[in-house]
Amino acid sequence: MWPSHRDRIEKSFYYLIDKVPTEIPEDWGKYVDEPLTDKELEKLDRSINRQSPYRDIEWQVRVAKELGLESTVRPWGRPRKGS
Secondary structure, X not given: OOOOHHHHHHOOXXXXXXXXXXXXXXXXXXXXXXXXXXXXXXXXXXXXXXXXXXXXXXXXXXXHHHHOOHHHOOOOXXXXXXX
């Protein structure tokens, strides 16, 4: 279990039972408190609706293939004629 945003800001890792798996930037609080851009929000909505991994497209395709979830990154509907 990793600490919550509040714990990171207050630097009180009382409940930390495992090492945090990544380096946290110094401006973490500012980053977390910034609202998403319209483009980021659209990408997040698409990921949630399609139940697909959320990250850049190359990573999504790679992970989807590894997990057998290719349908989550393909366009919806029937393929267009000639493709």
